[in-house]
Amino acid sequence: MPRDHRRLPSPCGSALDAPGFYASPTHQEALARLHFLVGERRSLGILTGGDGSGKSLVLATFLNQLPSSERPACLISLLGLEPRDLLWELAVGLYAQPRIGDDLSSLWQRISDRLRANQLIRLRTAVLLDDADEAAHEVLIFVLRLLKSQPSGLTLVLAADPARLTRLGGDLLQLAQLRIHLEPWESDDVREYLQASRARSGGDLARFDDAAVERLYDLSNGVPRWVAHLAELTWLAAADRSRDVIDAETVESAYQMLSASYHAASAG
Secondary structure: OOOOHHHOOOHHHHHHOHHHOOOOHHHHHHHHHHHHHHHOOOOEEEEEOOOOOOHHHHHHHHHHHOOOOOOOEEEEEOOOOOHHHHHHHHHHHOOOOOOOOOOHHHHHHHHHHHHHHHHHOOOOEEEEEEOHHHOOHHHHHHHHHHHHHOOOOEEEEEEEOHHHHHHHOHHHHHHOOEEEEOOOOOHHHHHHHHHHHHHHOOOOOOEEOHHHHHHHHHHHOOOHHHHHHHHHHHHHHHHHOOOOEEOHHHHHHHHHHHHHHHHHHHHO
16 A cells, blocks of 8 residues: 555654654763763853754753753743843743843843852753854853853853854853764764654654665765755655655655755745
């Protein structure tokens, strides 16, 4: 009976969403280092990785792994935020009870009071700031101020693309006590991801043969996001052709579809 691709689970989601997180070795190492950073009461760590490497996913997974009752934490994307937006998000995330009419000074005071209260009861506070390399200069000034002026019970983690790391500024870079880098996947990581995705689907997804795995790895350059996108398109193509085993030709065909859609979107 032909496969009904409309019922296939989304393999893309299993790679890029925290609930189905595939913990490759590079992601496992990053999570272990983040736990070390907080556990050893370090003040600043920087998580780096290229686009699609899984920085946001690692931060979200790490946040979920922290017992909120013992270590208050929040995750904020700095992309497009103004200084007041940042302080508001911090105040909300740390349960500092902000009010709509609070100005910068009031929000800062609420955050400071919450951090000091956490420190008094020996709670380590973790603030995870995604897209730090995309933050406005004025926002990074507040991040630096937060790092320098707040009690020792605070750990900051900044996520950035290594190619844009200098946008964080020399002061923040010099204060970093730990740098964590996400490497692209190896071919074995791609193979294990595909196997894990099939297992989660209950075996409803077609199996990649060895040549197909290698072709998928080559075409995606081992970037998790592109591995997931290309694998999803390949699975759908295999379902349309009623195939139980995927070969390199099917992967190549899906890649051409992905490239065409990307170029069409760019042209639009």
